[in-house]
Amino acid sequence: MVAAAENHELNxxxxxxxxxxxxxxxxxxxxxxxKYSVFGNLAAVSGLGKGEFTTVIRVAPATLRRRxxxxxxxxxxxxxxxxxxxxxxxxxxxxxxxxxxxRHWLTHPVKGLGGRRPIDMxxxxxxxxxxxxLIGRLEHGVFS
Numbered sequence: 660m661v662a663a664a665e666n667h668e669l670n671x672x673x674x675x676x677x678x679x680x681x682x683x684x685x686x687x688x689x690x691x692x693x694k695y696s697v698f699g700n701l702a703a704v705s706g707l708g709k710g711e712f713t714t715v716i717r718v719a720p721a722t723l724r725r726r727x728x729x730x731x732x733x734x735x736x737x738x739x740x741x742x743x744x745x746x747x748x749x750x751x752x753x754x755x756x757x758x759x760x761x762r763h764w765l766t767h768p769v770k771g772l773g774g775r776r777p778i779d780m781x782x783x784x785x786x787x788x789x790x791x792x793l794i795g796r797l798e799h800g801v802f803s
Contacts, residue, residue, distance in 0.1 A: 672748045676700040678741065685741075693737040695730050698723070701740065705747050706762050715778055716740050742787045746777065749794050769793070 673680040677697050679688055702712040713723055716739045718732075726732050732740065747761060754760035765778045771793045772780060780786035 672704060672744070672751065675704050676744060678744060689737045689741055690734050692731040692733050693740055695727055695732065697737075697740060698726075698732070701744055701747075704758070705743075706758060712743075715743055715781060717782060739781070742781050742784070743778075746781060746787060746790050746794075749791055750777070753794050753798055771796070 677700055678693060679685040698712070699709070702709050705712070707715065713720060716736065718726070718736055718739075722736075726736070747765065750761035750765055751758055754764065766776055768774045768776055772789065777790045777793075780790050
């Protein structure tokens, strides 16, 4: 029953930001490019300011203005947004739904990442995987 509750909680964030959690609809959404509204929704859910969030997803302010007018991100930008959402959702699950704790962990240096902030390690899929791997180890009590 706990696993079902955790799965529901994990899916809730995807509903809140307006992105499918997985599967073919997710693949299509990333390929097509997320709607611009996903940006504001995810910034609000994560508690990051829009300026910090643009830095995390590596979108310049001028590009963000263009995407606002166009109403959609590119597939590459959507992939970076998805990576952040995936890490945030997983960190939130690690902290049993406590978004403030998840945000704190993501924005502060972590020993398991060589003293780097997890939020600074989302620029590539390899770095993102390292953050997700660390979260998995912490969930299972493996600290080395």
